[in-house]
Amino acid sequence: MRFLSQVMTITTKDLRAEMRTKEAINASFSFALVVLLLLSFAFEPTEQTTQEISGGLLWIVFIFAGTLILNRSFARELPNDCLDALIAAPIPGAALFLGKALANFILILAVEFVALPVFGIFYNVRWAQQFWPLLLVLILGTWGLTTIGTVFSALTVNIRLREVMLPLLVYPVMIPLLLGAMRLSTLLVAGQAITGDETVWFRLLIGYDIIFTALSLVLMDTVLLG
Amino acid sequence: MNAAAVECAGIWKFYGDYPALRDISLKVPQGRCLALIGRNGAGKTTLLRILGGFSKAGKGQVSIFGQNPRETGARRRIGFIGHGIAVYDELSALENLRLFARLYQLPDAERTAREWLERTGLERVRDGLVREFSRGMRQRLAVARAFLHGPSVLLLDEPFTALDDRAVAVLQTVLRDALAGGRTVIMSTHQLREAMELATDVALIGRGRIAFHGERTEEMVNDPAWVYSHYGEA
Numbered sequence: 001m002r003f004l005s006q007v008m009t010i011t012t013k014d015l016r017a018e019m020r021t022k023e024a025i026n027a028s029f030s031f032a033l034v035v036l037l038l039l040s041f042a043f044e045p046t047e048q049t050t051q052e053i054s055g056g057l058l059w060i061v062f063i064f065a066g067t068l069i070l071n072r073s074f075a076r077e078l079p080n081d082c083l084d085a086l087i088a089a090p091i092p093g094a095a096l097f098l099g100k101a102l103a104n105f106i107l108i109l110a111v112e113f114v115a116l117p118v119f120g121i122f123y124n125v126r127w128a129q130q131f132w133p134l135l136l137v138l139i140l141g142t143w144g145l146t147t148i149g150t151v152f153s154a155l156t157v158n159i160r161l162r163e164v165m166l167p168l169l170v171y172p173v174m175i176p177l178l179l180g181a182m183r184l185s186t187l188l189v190a191g192q193a194i195t196g197d198e199t200v201w202f203r204l205l206i207g208y209d210i211i212f213t214a215l216s217l218v219l220m221d222t223v224l225l226g
Numbered sequence: 227m228n229a230a231a232v233e234c235a236g237i238w239k240f241y242g243d244y245p246a247l248r249d250i251s252l253k254v255p256q257g258r259c260l261a262l263i264g265r266n267g268a269g270k271t272t273l274l275r276i277l278g279g280f281s282k283a284g285k286g287q288v289s290i291f292g293q294n295p296r297e298t299g300a301r302r303r304i305g306f307i308g309h310g311i312a313v314y315d316e317l318s319a320l321e322n323l324r325l326f327a328r329l330y331q332l333p334d335a336e337r338t339a340r341e342w343l344e345r346t347g348l349e350r351v352r353d354g355l356v357r358e359f360s361r362g363m364r365q366r367l368a369v370a371r372a373f374l375h376g377p378s379v380l381l382l383d384e385p386f387t388a389l390d391d392r393a394v395a396v397l398q399t400v401l402r403d404a405l406a407g408g409r410t411v412i413m414s415t416h417q418l419r420e421a422m423e424l425a426t427d428v429a430l431i432g433r434g435r436i437a438f439h440g441e442r443t444e445e446m447v448n449d450p451a452w453v454y455s456h457y458g459e460a
Binding site: 002005006009013016017020021079080081082084085086087088089090091092225 | 278279280282296298299301302304306308309310311312313314315316317321325326328329330331355371
């Protein structure tokens, strides 16, 4: 109970701070919309090949836009040395991680929910046909992005080139997750149900999320203090 | 003599190959106020960060009332003011104190936060965002943040630097109250006059070593630079 209360305190603090400044969310929204627009010029939306890579395009937009939010997650603690105050407080690193990851998850999902209808319009796909399975893919994929991104955001917080380092570290680790999310999203935005062998990608997403969430919870204290 | 509130033995800290701290051993009994003095770069901040558990020593042991400073029990007993004020610019004064009161699991976070706002003279601006505060107001909020959970050990890194008169008065009052209540204070400072008024003990650090450690004497009060002139490097 105490752990959950600490998690919620951190989540609320991060969301409140972000809503006051809107630094990360505005940048992320704008970036997602601009990239979707540019990609719609690069690929002919009505072509079959474009439809076949639509899931990939969608997730590329999501991870690039998401990285902008993740970069701010621990960087937000640097002004005034607020990270010291969090480290000094008697809260476990796992609570700090989970609180921050939840705030990031909510912010990234919000960007995705705005970007998805825009994507549907630009690429002429009826993404809402398989809404609930697609929502599940978004939740699983975004949680995976969030866990990895939050840990690496803590790891790179004191690096001068953290805006560059974070994607360099996060994207390679995310390859298995992205393979599954892209494949499932391609099928679902085309209105196809996930059946048979394709369900293995769901299991991959779930397994990835469980493994990396557990690792992050265990390693956070070490990441923060070295 | 009281039990040691803060104890460190054989502390070494390296930045690359450079030893920032060399075999530092200190014992600060409960209820004492140690003024940690030394030139810029002497190692005062590094030592305070190790005592507070923010940084790991290369070698040596640190204990706060017998516990490792990273243990939850020890963290509850430490209050820290570093170079930054460690409060959020995007939150109001009340939101900041409520946040830390909740993180320290104080039974009535709201009441404690309001009490400290009143005590530091910030009640009138409790809902104002910290980014709109003057420097003095921000420093007073930092004092409230560090003291609100009733820490037994206060680690203060140059607490009087850049404070306005009112903030100095607030800090001196809460420090005197803390010492009267049996709290232990370790503060690094260049403001020797203010430090000597509060300190019961003085330690001089030079090039990462303890050059002097002893009780504060009348000579030090009358001439705050006395320790430097007798034990400092030329």
